[in-house]
Amino acid sequence: MEKQTYSKAETQAIANQIRKQILGIALRSGGCYLAQACSSAEIIATLYTQVLNLGPSVGAWDALPFPGVPGPENMDYQRGSAYHGLPAPDRDRFFVSCCHYASVIYCALAAVGRLSPAALDKFNVDGWNMEMIGAEHSPGFENTAGSLGQTVSIAAGTAHARKRKGDTGRVFCLMGDGELQEGQTWECVQAAGYYKLDNFVMVIDANGQQVEGAIENQMAEEPLTARFRAFGAACVTCDGHDVAAVRRACSTKHPDRPLAVLCRTKGYTGVPPLEKKWPFLHFVRISEAEKPEYQAVYDAM
Amino acid sequence: MKIEVNTHEKNMLRFAAAHPEVVVLSADLGTSCEVKQFRATYPDRYFTLGIAEQNMCSWAAGLAREGYRPFLHTFSVFLYRRILDQLEMSVAYPNLPVVFLGFVPGITTPGGVTHQSINDVGVLRTVPNLAIFDVGDATEIEGVLDLAYDYNGPVFIRMLRKEVPRLFPADAPMQFNRARVLSEGEDVLILSSSICTEEAMRATAVLKARGVSVQHMHVSTLKPFTDPTVVAALEKCRYGAVTIENHYCIGGLGSAVAEVIAEHGIGKRLVKIGVPGYTHGASKMYLMKKYGIDAMHLVAAVESLLGTPLNITEADLAEERFVDFLEV
Numbered sequence: 001m002e003k004q005t006y007s008k009a010e011t012q013a014i015a016n017q018i019r020k021q022i023l024g025i026a027l028r029s030g031g032c033y034l035a036q037a038c039s040s041a042e043i044i045a046t047l048y049t050q051v052l053n054l055g056p057s058v059g060a061w062d063a064l065p066f067p068g069v070p071g072p073e074n075m076d077y078q079r080g081s082a083y084h085g086l087p088a089p090d091r092d093r094f095f096v097s098c099c100h101y102a103s104v105i106y107c108a109l110a111a112v113g114r115l116s117p118a119a120l121d122k123f124n125v126d127g128w129n130m131e132m133i134g135a136e137h138s139p140g141f142e143n144t145a146g147s148l149g150q151t152v153s154i155a156a157g158t159a160h161a162r163k164r165k166g167d168t169g170r171v172f173c174l175m176g177d178g179e180l181q182e183g184q185t186w187e188c189v190q191a192a193g194y195y196k197l198d199n200f201v202m203v204i205d206a207n208g209q210q211v212e213g214a215i216e217n218q219m220a221e222e223p224l225t226a227r228f229r230a231f232g233a234a235c236v237t238c239d240g241h242d243v244a245a246v247r248r249a250c251s252t253k254h255p256d257r258p259l260a261v262l263c264r265t266k267g268y269t270g271v272p273p274l275e276k277k278w279p280f281l282h283f284v285r286i287s288e289a290e291k292p293e294y295q296a297v298y299d300a301m
Numbered sequence: 302m303k304i305e306v307n308t309h310e311k312n313m314l315r316f317a318a319a320h321p322e323v324v325v326l327s328a329d330l331g332t333s334c335e336v337k338q339f340r341a342t343y344p345d346r347y348f349t350l351g352i353a354e355q356n357m358c359s360w361a362a363g364l365a366r367e368g369y370r371p372f373l374h375t376f377s378v379f380l381y382r383r384i385l386d387q388l389e390m391s392v393a394y395p396n397l398p399v400v401f402l403g404f405v406p407g408i409t410t411p412g413g414v415t416h417q418s419i420n421d422v423g424v425l426r427t428v429p430n431l432a433i434f435d436v437g438d439a440t441e442i443e444g445v446l447d448l449a450y451d452y453n454g455p456v457f458i459r460m461l462r463k464e465v466p467r468l469f470p471a472d473a474p475m476q477f478n479r480a481r482v483l484s485e486g487e488d489v490l491i492l493s494s495s496i497c498t499e500e501a502m503r504a505t506a507v508l509k510a511r512g513v514s515v516q517h518m519h520v521s522t523l524k525p526f527t528d529p530t531v532v533a534a535l536e537k538c539r540y541g542a543v544t545i546e547n548h549y550c551i552g553g554l555g556s557a558v559a560e561v562i563a564e565h566g567i568g569k570r571l572v573k574i575g576v577p578g579y580t581h582g583a584s585k586m587y588l589m590k591k592y593g594i595d596a597m598h599l600v601a602a603v604e605s606l607l608g609t610p611l612n613i614t615e616a617d618l619a620e621e622r623f624v625d626f627l628e629v
Contacts, residue, residue: 070396071430072453136395143362147390150359154391157363160348165367184387187356
């Protein structure tokens with residue numbers, strides 16, 4: 001069963017464990033979304049252990065066979081949100097837009113006692129619900145997030161609905177910084193500002209990288225803080241690898257407007273050899289020649 | 302034939318009163334989509350999302366996940382061509398009960414190609430979980446919201462506005478996945494939808510007067526398209542079938558009927574009448590004639606099936622009305 005309170009050291013230990021598990025996946029499979037784990041491990045560990053007010057998991061302890069796609073005849077399948085507990089007016093909701101981070105979410109759920117550690121063996125195994133990029137049946141996922149820019153709007157619509165109903169719980173949405181290039185993201189922020197969604201928090205893993213390289217070499221994104229504020233959100237920045245800083249940033253008061261938390265991170269944190277590959281870290285492949293170097297990092301973790 | 306005005310405006314108020322979880326989302330075209338009265342009556346259930354349809358669609362998914370029933374009001378083009386990915390991934394994949402009310406479908410707007418949803422049915426027929434309704438008169442406008450509400454999943458409605466004829470009895474509401482029989486006959490089957498049904502009724506009257514035995518059925522559920530009465534009518538028609546629709550000639554009613562003919566091994570000829578490509582801005586009557594989705598072209602299609610000229614003229618077809626929709 002999941003613990004209720006975590007010390008800062010315990011949260012950091014969970015982040016370290018997530019990083020190690022995903023490096024292990026990369027070593028076994030030859031590659032995975034490792035840099036996303038390196039950049040977001042503290043953010044996600046902090047959200048699950050220090051920030052989110054979630055009910056006890058009602059998800060299956062073990063991985064499940066893929067339950068089929070939703071449809072008129074299939075609406076009772078287990079939702080990924082089951083791992084965040086039953087919805088309740090005072091509970092928070094957690095949307096994950098950056099669904100390439102699925103492995104990080106699965107590892108975090110296991111680390112906080114919401115999913116069997118053995119379930120991780122089914123990660124990216126054909127026919128199971130633990131896909132590399134999942135959908136709303138995948139543990140920890142409220143929705144189907146693979147098309148960037150949509151989840152933030154779905155989460156904001158959820159926050160809008162909950163505000164109308166008088167719920168006191170908040171709605172969090174974890175995003176990457178690359179998807180801030182999507183026009184829909186800014187359509188959403190302006191609407192969330194217009195509707196004064198003070199129950200809505202966007203947490204951004206600002207790792208400064210996207211598929212084709214460093215963000216600054218692809219598209220003009222900065223100044224993000226000024227941009228969020230101009231579109232009607234409060235915005236704070238923190239060191240995304242500092243558990244206490246992430247926690248503090250997420251507790252920023254933001255009356256009458258949504259909050260954007262820019263967590264500045266690096267995709268090679270905790271796995272130094274990755275820095276040599278920067279900024280081409282979207283999908284990290286580890287060649288046979290590189291394996292010893294990464295194995296040594298793993299063994300030292 | 303009675304002309305009804307702003308039927309959706311009135312019906313939406315009735316419907317909303319019965320279902321407090323129904324909310325309206327607008328992308329700055331609510332006043333053009335007959336929800337001005339709704340906004341005045343239920344200001345707290347009317348959400349302006351600005352000229353930002355992508356966000357509106359995904360936002361609606363969030364509302365639906367929390368138990369609201371969002372009804373998106375804007376022009377049909379902006380609800381599929383512009384936001385297909387949002388419609389599919391935010392709404393259709395999770396099978397959420399979101400209703401897309403697509404106004405000015407096909408060539409019912411003089412707004413030109415950017416405003417004319419000539420391939421909405423064709424595109425959206427390929428979207429799993431989604432139902433598609435295409436209303437043909439005021440009675441169907443009055444019934445379609447209830448059908449959409451009862452459907453277990455997302456619904457796209459090609460909605461008509463302002464002056465719309467009442468072609469069908471007010472006490473015979475639209476039925477899910479069931480064509481409406483307007484004439485019984487054995488020689489040819491005419492399947493019509495949307496504004497083309499009025500045209501087909503005119504043509505049928507004249508064809509029958511010339512001794513042609515016409516089965517005319519109005520189709521308002523375009524997806525699913527599994528109506529057994531349509532299959533039976535296709536099997537019955539001696540010379541073949543004609544479809545006529547306010548849509549591109551590929552992908553819509555005609556294509557759906559062609560699939561049914563092939564899948565059931567019916568082996569009848571089919572003439573598909575629809576607009577042949579992109580259209581331009583002009584009045585409805587002008588566009589219907591220019592692009593051939595009018596009674597005269599329907600007569601020509603029937604002549605082709607029969608292999609006999611019927612010598613029907615425009616004058617023979619002329620006594621019924623046309624209303625132009627001049628406002629964009």
